[in-house]
Amino acid sequence: MSRTRIGASTLAVLVLATSAALSAPACALAIPRSRLQAFVLASAPDSLADLKAHAGAIGVVYPTYFDCAIGSGLIAGRDLPTITEYASASGITVMPRVNCQDGPTVHRILTDPSTRAATLARLAAIVRKRSYAGLCLDFENDGAADREALSAFVASLARELHARHKRLSVVVDGVGAHQAAPAAGLYDYGAISTAADSVFVLAWGAHWAGSVPGPIAPLSDVEATVAYIASLPTAARFVLGAPMYGLDWAQGGGPAHMASAYQFSQVSALAQSVGAVPTRDTESQELTFTYVSEGVTHQAWYLDARAVRAVLAIGRAHGLAVGLWRLGREDQTLWSSPGAP
Numbered sequence: 001m002s003r004t005r006i007g008a009s010t011l012a013v014l015v016l017a018t019s020a021a022l023s024a025p026a027c028a029l030a031i032p033r034s035r036l037q038a039f040v041l042a043s044a045p046d047s048l049a050d051l052k053a054h055a056g057a058i059g060v061v062y063p064t065y066f067d068c069a070i071g072s073g074l075i076a077g078r079d080l081p082t083i084t085e086y087a088s089a090s091g092i093t094v095m096p097r098v099n100c101q102d103g104p105t106v107h108r109i110l111t112d113p114s115t116r117a118a119t120l121a122r123l124a125a126i127v128r129k130r131s132y133a134g135l136c137l138d139f140e141n142d143g144a145a146d147r148e149a150l151s152a153f154v155a156s157l158a159r160e161l162h163a164r165h166k167r168l169s170v171v172v173d174g175v176g177a178h179q180a181a182p183a184a185g186l187y188d189y190g191a192i193s194t195a196a197d198s199v200f201v202l203a204w205g206a207h208w209a210g211s212v213p214g215p216i217a218p219l220s221d222v223e224a225t226v227a228y229i230a231s232l233p234t235a236a237r238f239v240l241g242a243p244m245y246g247l248d249w250a251q252g253g254g255p256a257h258m259a260s261a262y263q264f265s266q267v268s269a270l271a272q273s274v275g276a277v278p279t280r281d282t283e284s285q286e287l288t289f290t291y292v293s294e295g296v297t298h299q300a301w302y303l304d305a306r307a308v309r310a311v312l313a314i315g316r317a318h319g320l321a322v323g324l325w326r327l328g329r330e331d332q333t334l335w336s337s338p339g340a341p
Contacts (some may be wrong), residue, residue, distance in 0.1 A: 035059030036341045037239050038322035039097065039198065040087075042080050046255040046263075052086065057341050060093040061201075062169070066126065068100035068119075073109040075122045079130060093133045095169055098123060103141040105160075109151040110142070120153075124160045127156040134167030136200065144185050145207060151191035156197040169196040169239075174203040175228045176221025193234035200323055201225060204243040209259040211250040213299040215284035217242065217307075222314050230318060240315030241323045244330040246302025253299075263329035268300045276300075285310040305334035312341065 020043050037060040051061065063084065075098060087094050109119050123135060137157065158168045172187040178251040193199045203225050204217035222240070229238045244276065244304035246267035247259040262270065269280055276289035285307040290299045304309075308324070308331070315322040322341075324330075334340060 014304040017205060021118050036199075037241075037321060039064065039324070039326040040083055041326050041328060043082060044328055047328040048083055048086070049328060051092075052329070054327070054335055054341075055087075055092060055333065058087075058214055058327075060095060060169075061087050061327075062095055062097045063087075064099060064120045064326075066098045068098075068102070068105050068109065070102045070105050071101070071108075072120060073105050073112075073115045075119055075126075080168045084130075084132075088131065094131075095134045095136045096126070096132055096169075097136045097138050097319060098126075099138045101138075101140045103143065105148055106139045106142040107254070109139070109152050110146050114232070114305055116153065120156055122165070123157060126165045127161060127164055132166065134161055134169065134197070136169040136171065137196075138171035140173070142186055147184075147186055147188055150186060151195070153190045154192050155195040158197075168195070169198045169200055170196045171200045171202060174201055174221060174225040176203075176206055176218065176224050178305050180208070189228070189238075190234065192234055192298055193232065193237045196237070198237050198239055198321075200241050202241050202242075202243075202325070203230070203315075207247070207301065209247060209261065210253075212253045213247075213259075213301060215281055215286045215288075215301055216245075216247065216303065217286070217311055218284045219310060219314065220283065222311050226318055226320065229237040229320065236319075239318050239321040239323045240311070242303070242311035243325050244303055244308055244328075244334075245325075246300055248298055248300040250296050252297075262300075262302070264302060264304060264331045265329040267300055268331075270300065280306075281298045303331075305337055307338075308334055309340075 004159060004236050038058055040051055040061050040063045042064045051058065066075055068075055072227045084094055090132050110113050110116065127135060154170055161168045170192050172192065206215035206218050206221050207216055226240060244264060246262045247260060249257060249259040251257045253259055271289050274291040276291045278287040278289040280287055286301050286303050288301045312322045
């Protein structure tokens with residue numbers, strides 16, 4: 001995969017300005033691009049508290065309300081009025097996340113006619129019964145063989161939502177060197193962004209819970225993702241997402257030694273408790289440290305405010321909207337230091 005860096009920022013901004021003039025879905029997001037889009041973890045009180053603390057910087061929230069049942073694909077979940085009502089009263093667009101990360105279940109939803117029809121009907125019912133601005137579709141871990149099926153599902157769901165004057169956001173993986181080529185993977189950026197109102201790109205994943213230790217969001221991967229986005233006529237519909245968590249691998253990681261995931265405050269406390277002095281990786285700007293616990297060597301990588309800002313800056317330098325996973329126990333200096341969101 002190409003890791004070519006983007007050229008002059010003025011060229012990328014011109015590409016985005018041109019794309020904005022193209023025909024867009026009827027419900028295209030009218031959110032100031034200077035305001036963040038962010039996921040709110042419904043099960044975590046700290047996520048709502050963080051939203052309240054920084055509401056002025058947030059334009060769109062994706063509360064994690066709905067999930068698929070593994071195997072059947074049944075979409076279930078519930079609204080949390082404490083989140084929905086607060087965000088709506090604060091002038092923040094609310095688009096709940098519909099999450100399905102079990103690959104075989106995603107495959108069934110996309111390819112089994114009865115499951116597909118039931119899922120589309122259920123999603124239409126969710127927005128019909130609530131005052132949401134729309135939905136955020138987050139289907140992951142399916143294979144590239146379902147690429148066209150996912151694009152067709154997105155197009156059908158977009159039509160259902162647009163008919164009700166609702167919006168659709170779709171979550172996709174980034175296209176860094178560690179992932180499948182954009183022309184061959186599950187996510188067809190072009191087709192998805194043509195149908196959906198916005199596309200939230202998870203600009204991370206070079207290293208994950210089941211991989212060997214390493215940076216979570218290398219900046220070269222982020223730049224490769226933005227370069228690909230800028231090449232599309234629908235570039236203005238993309239949101240570059242930054243992670244705000246850390247991973248702690250034991251015994252060199254890999255599938256046999258899955259990493260533990262921590263929020264920033266937790267991994268910072270871990271470093272202090274084991275007497276580790278984190279160092280900064282120059283390529284990713286992430287912090288990392290190694291320690292030994294009960295005879296087992298661990299290596300942790302995580303993003304502080306400086307690392308998160310570095311990801312966001314790449315998106316903003318090229319005219320993209322930007323977002324965060326997730327509000328909660330992130331490095332709170334993110335909101336007050338130079339270059340704050």
